[in-house]
Amino acid sequence: MDIKELSDDLIAWGSQQRMQDMYIECLGDNWRVLFRKGEAFLGKRTLTEEQAKQLITRFKYLGDMDVGETRKVQLGAISYRLPGEFRRLRLSLVGDYRLQESMVIRFLYPLSKTEQCFLVPSQYELIKDYTRRRGLYLFSGATGSGKTTLMYRLARFGGRVLTIEDPVEIEETSFTQLQVNPAIGQSYDLLIQLALRHRPDVLIIGEIRDQETAQAAIRAALTGCKVFATVHASSVAATKSRLRDLVGNVSELTDCLAGVIYQRLLLTKTWGLGALLAYEFPDKEVVNGNWQTNLESLLQQGEISEECFLRES
Structure with missing residues (x-):
């Protein structure tokens, strides 16, 4: 099997199994491919060093x-x-101190073919209702949690x-999708300014990473x-x-912040991967403080393991 056939085989299998990530990595003198869905690692495959480096080079190209x-x-x-x-993939590559590279490939699925299972279905209906008004809504959670x-x-x-976005992850033909490109000066801040001239009803910012982007989002x-x-954080609080740390000006943030939604994907016995949410909508005076209660309920029902419960508590 040549490298193209090998990469085709790996991406096809990962797509069919609805995997989230594929890792090409070196452990000591051994190379392997490993797939991930939620917290579970599956489909381990051993590679020769030559195969691994050729695979990485192919994806880099x-x-x-x-x-x-x-x-x-x-x-x-x-x-x-x-x-x-076509399967949309996001690539991340890093080299260690020995200059041995490892790559993570994120599988991105079209929205029309993506099903989200909410472990407490009423949470999604409430969020859909409470995100209708204008303002800033922040979505947080671990990488790959479905934000x-x-x-x-x-x-x-x-x-x-x-x-x-940086980069565009989900391709959606009904949206106008712009991609950050620092090489030609297309920063988040500049694109947000330009986007407002197009008068969108909804502006999606892939990730708030720094003060400049945070302030631009608030201005919008x-x-x-x-x-x-989206924001990388571990809870609503x-x-x-x-x-607040990024923008400094709390009054402007308070004036526009309409909601915060935190999401995690949990591996359950019945539904496979399912989303559990926590949220806060200040103007609605709605706070979901039932994260621990919901976890305990899922544990008692036998849907999640004790290890999952302890990790997410």
């Missing part, structure tokens, strides 16, 4: 990365051709949607736009603290 660079972190995204379809999918699903009810919300944005 397809993702317009620097093929000769083995020291710096590199990021990319591609639409990988499979028989009868972007949830934002996209909610945005479809809001009218004309424009997204700004203060103009009367509905803004959805931590999300608000993160934004």
